[in-house]
Amino acid sequence: xxxxxxxxxxxxxxxxxxxxxxxxxxxxxxxxxxxxxxxxxxxxxxxxxxxxxxxxxxxxxxxxxxxxxxxxxxxxxxxxxxxxxxxxxxxxxxxxxxxxxxxxxxxxxxxxxxxxxxxxxxxxxxxxxxxxxxxxxxxxxxxxxxxxxxxxxxxxxxxxxxxxxxxxxxxxxxxxxxxxxxxxxxxxxxxxxxxxxxxxxxxxxxxxxxxxxxxxxxxxxxxxxxxxxxxxxxxxxxxxxxxxxxxxxxxxxxxxxxxxxxxxxxxxxxxxxxxxxxxxxxxxxxxxxxxxxxxxxxxxxxxxxxxxxxxxxxxxxxxxxxxxxxxxxxxxxxxxxxxxxxxxxxxxxxxxxxxxxxxxxxxxxxxxxxxxxxxxxxxxxxxxxxxxxxxxxxxxxxxxxxxxxxxxxxxxxxxxxxxxxxxxxxxxxxxxxxxxxxxxxxxxxxxxxxxxxxxxxxxxxxxxxxxxxxxxxxxxxxxxxxxxxxxxxx
Numbered sequence: 001x002x003x004x005x006x007x008x009x010x011x012x013x014x015x016x017x018x019x020x021x022x023x024x025x026x027x028x029x030x031x032x033x034x035x036x037x038x039x040x041x042x043x044x045x046x047x048x049x050x051x052x053x054x055x056x057x058x059x060x061x062x063x064x065x066x067x068x069x070x071x072x073x074x075x076x077x078x079x080x081x082x083x084x085x086x087x088x089x090x091x092x093x094x095x096x097x098x099x100x101x102x103x104x105x106x107x108x109x110x111x112x113x114x115x116x117x118x119x120x121x122x123x124x125x126x127x128x129x130x131x132x133x134x135x136x137x138x139x140x141x142x143x144x145x146x147x148x149x150x151x152x153x154x155x156x157x158x159x160x161x162x163x164x165x166x167x168x169x170x171x172x173x174x175x176x177x178x179x180x181x182x183x184x185x186x187x188x189x190x191x192x193x194x195x196x197x198x199x200x201x202x203x204x205x206x207x208x209x210x211x212x213x214x215x216x217x218x219x220x221x222x223x224x225x226x227x228x229x230x231x232x233x234x235x236x237x238x239x240x241x242x243x244x245x246x247x248x249x250x251x252x253x254x255x256x257x258x259x260x261x262x263x264x265x266x267x268x269x270x271x272x273x274x275x276x277x278x279x280x281x282x283x284x285x286x287x288x289x290x291x292x293x294x295x296x297x298x299x300x301x302x303x304x305x306x307x308x309x310x311x312x313x314x315x316x317x318x319x320x321x322x323x324x325x326x327x328x329x330x331x332x333x334x335x336x337x338x339x340x341x342x343x344x345x346x347x348x349x350x351x352x353x354x355x356x357x358x359x360x361x362x363x364x365x366x367x368x369x370x371x372x373x374x375x376x377x378x379x380x381x382x383x384x385x386x387x388x389x390x391x392x393x394x395x396x397x398x399x400x401x402x403x404x405x406x407x408x409x410x411x412x413x414x415x416x417x418x419x420x421x422x423x424x425x426x427x428x429x430x431x432x433x434x435x436x437x438x439x440x441x442x443x444x445x446x447x448x449x450x451x452x453x454x455x456x457x458x459x460x461x462x463x464x465x466x467x468x469x470x471x472x473x474x475x476x477x478x479x480x481x482x483x484x485x486x487x488x489x490x
Contacts, residue, residue, distance in 0.1 A: 010034030055121030069331040077127040095142035096474040110162025119336030131179035136459035153209030171217030172210035177203030222265035243283035273302035370449035380426025
């Protein structure tokens with residue numbers, strides 16, 4: 001009886017770990033608590049062969065201990081949130097894809113990512129972001145496809161279809177929308193102060209589109225929304241939202257998941273054990289514990305006690321377990337192979353879409369871009385992870401371009417050498433971005449032909465004068481930078 005209950009609770013957890021192989025602590029966690037699903041991050045990725053072997057080991061371990069196929073999950077969105085970017089095809093971010101105006105591009109990138117995941121044995125992609133970018137200052141930034149609900153829904157749904165055509169599950173997040181909040185739920189608790197009617201006309205539009213597209217998973221947002229939850233508790237632990245709204249009203253029949261339960265938005269209120277219990281009691285299928293075997297073990301023990309003292313409904317535990325097992329009957333997928341992982345064709349597709357997106361948004365009096373050469377100065381902010389979900393991007397575009405064009409890199413407050421005709425300034429979400437905008441204004445005021453390349457959402461180019469050329473590149477990585485270089489070489 002105890003073993004049976006452990007399997008049923010274990011199916012409702014997904015747990016991450018450190019290392020390129022399954023560590024002993026994780027093996028023990030699965031053996032003792034029958035944890036039924038695994039979550040991977042960049043810290044678990046080194047090469048195609050290593051990752052494929054890791055996924056095979058996880059499957060062997062979990063099936064051996066539970067008799068049920070595991071969900072092996074990863075956040076492989078596109079752009080900056082990419083756990084595979086060091087070894088796979090570098091892809092355009094969601095906002096880049098949305099800027100092309102062609103939903104086929106979202107479908108193709110979704111399928112590309114699905115192929116790569118299937119090739120290593122990952123069967124559940126925690127993407128796409130379906131949030132509407134109604135607030136450009138949101139922590140999500142360029143992880144969103146668009147600033148309007150209809151467009152965000154169309155592009156997100158196309159991405160979902162692309163991923164799931166490969167057999168890999170997609171997951172729409174963050175239900176029902178973080179796109180209006182500047183608070184990162186890793187750090188604090190966002191609040192959405194909109195009426196139910198306003199949310200229906202915006203945030204719910206894109207999630208309805210994902211559900212209509214057949215998305216297999218939906219991830220909750222650690223978000224307070226008084227319009228749907230007057231008690232002021234986060235949506236992740238709200239039965240009104242995760243069952244009443246998502247299941248009963250919107251008709252979602254797939255797998256519901258929490259965002260990471262270690263985030264401050266939940267931890268500061270409940271801690272990992274009570275937060276997980278509340279989420280499962282709210283009707284969430286699976287809770288994500290991203291970083292700690294110890295926390296997962298503690299949460300599991302807490303669930304058993306909650307069942308004993310009546311804080312969790314045994315009938316619903318049975319129903320949720322049966323629901324998860326039924327959906328898992330589509331697993332395992334037949335493995336792909338190395339030809340579907342970071343191939344020449346996949347990289348060419350990503351480059352093509354990036355080329356469609358990078359463009360000159362503003363040219364003074366319609367003039368062509370000025371010549372960029374060895375007499376050009378380059379300056380600006382380096383790359384910085386746009387959110388806590390993003391992966392490290394150690395890239396300094398000004399330094400790369402100075403070397404590429406044999407020009408000179410200067411500081412944001414440094415005077416350009418006498419005789420400088422052209423300057424290229426790089427902008428991004430960064431504490432010094434304001435100084436970069438000021439530098440562009442100063443250089444243009446001195447009569448230097450100035451190009452500002454914005455490597456993020458349009459917000460970071462605000463304040464530039466009409467005399468500055470503006471390039472939209474949407475994301476700050478090598479894929480975007482190389483495309484910018486090609487554009488200014490013409």
